[in-house]
Structure formats: structure tokens, C-alpha cells
Amino acid sequence: MIKETYAIGDNVQKFCPACDEQFGHIVKSLTKAGLVSRVKCSKCGLTGAYKPSAKAVKIQELAGKTGDPYATTRTYRAGQIIAHPTFGTGEVMTVFNTRTIDVLFADRVRRLVHSRI
Numbered sequence: 001m002i003k004e005t006y007a008i009g010d011n012v013q014k015f016c017p018a019c020d021e022q023f024g025h026i027v028k029s030l031t032k033a034g035l036v037s038r039v040k041c042s043k044c045g046l047t048g049a050y051k052p053s054a055k056a057v058k059i060q061e062l063a064g065k066t067g068d069p070y071a072t073t074r075t076y077r078a079g080q081i082i083a084h085p086t087f088g089t090g091e092v093m094t095v096f097n098t099r100t101i102d103v104l105f106a107d108r109v110r111r112l113v114h115s116r117i
């Protein structure tokens, strides 16, 4: 799994437009949510904005939300936020025709069972 949250001084891999190559960048500043906002190229020293992946942003958003309790007897829809006793807060990504759903949790997407109408 790719680490999505960092501390100042950590190393992240990023494409440097000045070096025209992917290099290790030093984290210079973080957003309030703990995502990298600015990085400095370890080769040429160029400081630039760092865009976290859409998935990282979504996971950060999930951390602040309260979901509906998860139970196999309940029915869920895409986009619904659920609270799983083991995996924590997740967002329903895909609802299948087979009583299964794919849910994005902080670590990864998991396939769960639900009760289909």
C-alpha cells in the first residue's frame, strides 16, 4: 500500500518539471488534514505544489465523517458512508447484483455482503 500521509521532512516521489525526471522530494508543508501541500526537489531544489491523489483526499474526508452502521441485513447504495466495526468508516463505491458491495476504507477497497432489495 502506498503511504498517503507524511510529515515535514519526509521523502516523496514526484515528477520534477525542472529536472524532467521523477525524483525524491522533501516535504516542506502540509495541509490541515495532513496531506502534502508543498515539496522541494532533492536534486535541483525547486519548490512546487504537490497534489495528493484523489483517493488520498477521499480517505481524509472519510476520517471526519460518521457512517451508517454496517450489517449484512441492511441494504446500501453507491456513495453511502458506512461504519464498519472492524474496518472503520468507508464509502460504498460499487453495488453489485449479487448481494455484494465494494467499499473504500482507509487502507483499501473491501468487498462486503449486504442485503439486496
Ligand SMILES: [Zn+2]
Pocket (backbone or CB within 6 Å): 016, 017, 018, 019, 020, 023, 041, 042, 043, 044, 045, 046
Ligand atoms: Zn528537480
